[in-house]
Amino acid sequence: MQHTKLQKKNDRQQVLAGEKYEALQQFIDQLEEKEGALIHVLHKGQEIFGYLPRDVQLYIARALGLSGAKVYGVVSFYNYFTDKPRGEKLINICTGTACFVKGANLLMEELEEKLKIKAGGTTEDGKYTLNAVRCVGACGLAPVVMVDDKVYGRVKPGELEEILNQH
Amino acid sequence: MKSLEELKKIRERALKNVDIRRSEDGSGIKLLIGMGTCGIAAGARETLNAIMEELQVQDVHDVFIVQTGCMGHCHAEPMVQIDAPGEAPIIYGHVTPDVGRQIIIKHILEGELLEDHLFTKTHHRI
């Protein structure tokens, strides 16, 4: 019984993954030029899958006629790409200079302690991923914390608890 | 886009929609309408709409309509004050929609005062 349940779940996941690969393939097919399109495709891949696991990287490599090493080289070079899955909610703390001089590092310390993870990590329950990001350009609101797309400005360490509770 | 003239045509058309944003540079005539409770009760809104319409009919673009609060002579509302650059302000009283239109045609376009409707030629603040 247990076995079949699991089997079903796996099948379903595979169907889901299949749809995702199809979407990616469609995107690649409509490109006018494949040369130079790698970063563009990786952006799309990350949008579809949420991250860029090894299999997806290899898939893209084959589709564009590149080596897997070349693709991995690019993925690991840029901050924006990640090969680890993200939590349900992405918490980004801006570490631009304006936020830094207004205490962004204190916010980071507090959240690291609260969530028991380091910057770049994901909580055990898979709920939150904590990231330090480069200047988001909202320096008027420094220090800035973003949870997914929602921006919180002029955040004080004591307010983090409340912000987390909203998500 | 085939020519500079074509672009300029679009520019002229488009300018009509954004020209009031150039009010800052000090050129152009300011037309103030008293929109206090007294003004609105006396029909300032209808006057305002009539003036807006007339400006559009006459294709005038250097007149900026500014609403203002009660102008202090509630008995003479709706009131309209015209501030042209470098000239003393001129105030009209009891401006009905029709008088409003006349202000645009006579005063603004032809430079003639509407003597019958003048409230005061100038006003001085102490």
Place this chain on the structure above:
Amino acid sequence: MKKYRLHLMICGGTGCQSQDSNEIIQALRSELQKKGYEDEVQVVKTGCFGFCEKGPIIKVHPDNVFYIEVKPQDAERIVAEHVIKGRIVKELLYEEPTYHEKVEHQGDMSFYKKQLRIALRNCGLINPENIEEYIAVDGYLALGKVLTEMKPKEVIELMKESGLRGRGGGGFPTGRKWELTAQNESKLKFIICNADEGDPGAFMDRSILEGDPHSVLEAMAIAGYAIGAEKGYIYIRAEYPLAIHRLNIAIEQARKYGLLGKNLFDSGFNFDIELKYGAGAFVCGEETALINSVEGGRGEPNAKPPFPAEIGLWNEPTCVNNVETFANIPPIILKGSEWFGKIGTENSKGTKVFALAGKVNNVGLVEVPMGVSLKDIIYEIGGGIRNDKKLKAVQTGGPSGGCIPADKLDIPIDYDSLKSIGSMMGSGGMIVMDEDDCMVNISKFYLEFTEEESCGKCTPCRIGNKRLHEILERITMGEGTIEDLDRLVVLGEMIKDSSLCGLGQTSPNPVLSTLEYFHEEYNQHVVHKHCPSGVCKALKKYQISEEKCVGCTACAKVCPVDCISGEPKKRHVIDPKICIKCGACFEACRFNAVVRP
């Protein structure tokens, strides 16, 4: 179409949008509809007004009234009072901090008085998602003029005469760059717009792209005509979704109007633009690295020469200019090089946009003529230092620049003056620091950044910056020695001399400049193991002054680890063994009795 008598301009820049400016627009629209004024009043979403400190901003035309810190629930008031009755909502006006007076008009605010807006000329004035509004303010007229009346050589001559220099950091003369690219014969050439704004604390390029995208498209087409390129790329950070969105709209509209595409203005000149996304790598601001990234590879720089003007994208001649540089070009073409030449200083013409941030009262985007002093920017435009604290330093040029101490504030802002005092113009980040900021910690912050952003190609930068960072880390932990200070200088100079690209050649600047101007502070850290501004945790000490303590118990109440003991109305004492140096007592004391010796 009926003419609107009132225009409500609402800032739709990233800063204001994150404070619900979209909700304000919706609230205003529904309120206007409810009251029956939707045909009389136009609600326009614009680009950034620059006064981000007090966002969201609403500007009303033609009365010229400037509202700040507007919330969605204020929409009702604005419509009922301002729109219907012509009464200004006083509570939403800006109040000058120095003489506590409400200011109605934008032009009267000290934040705007000293500014001169060329690159930002349309930000806040037009709806960036409507090409006709751009055309109304002379948009694409410069392109039309160039294509119908000028030869490519004349365009280049004009740019050279104007004296415009690149606004992205290096300050290379734009006309000269175009000329070099034009000289190289090739069927294929490219124009690239560098919109990979990676400096922490800089957001002027983003604001231009969000507020006036067409000006960049127009200038790229002009540059394409001048150098003989038919294809342009905008290399933009993927972290700027709003700018990407507006650019996509702008490109589509320009194509529809025949301002991009084939045979523009019947001149036989074709030009089209495509977006390329960056993926978060600071080094990609360097032009050869950027080109590698546009080609889809790792963004590592190449040795120059050959310059991109000879061998660039896909090995063809390529001209890379920055967003702000492009935004300056249409006005120069229309008003002439003489007009532009009158603004600014001898060797730095025109204006520069700065992202003013940090411990200053008015955080925001400011555009000033070159040659204005730092003092004017910080005290006149910026409204002085927050909470009446003392200014300690100003950092310009981001991770490539340096810290300018308070006694050098009279220096005029231009490329050469800034370089002469160990900083640089950079792309325009300007971070103000006060007495609470530790300069050692600041340089550690920048080194942490460059260490992470170094692409790893050259050893001096890859390993050298790591070592610099480690030494600084040691110093802030109280483990530094006086020899470490010499090491920082020797190593820093070595990295500057031996790195390939701009990142490595400038990365030690924050350390070297703070070492020069704030040597005593470094000394305090290594000799006395003391951080004067109380930032470096390991070196922090808190004590309660015997004379000043009145025994109010405020400190003991806030202490999270209960390390403060003492009876009410008697002197309290901190137990240094338990103290975690959080500073809560320091903040809580109203008698300045908690001190950081």
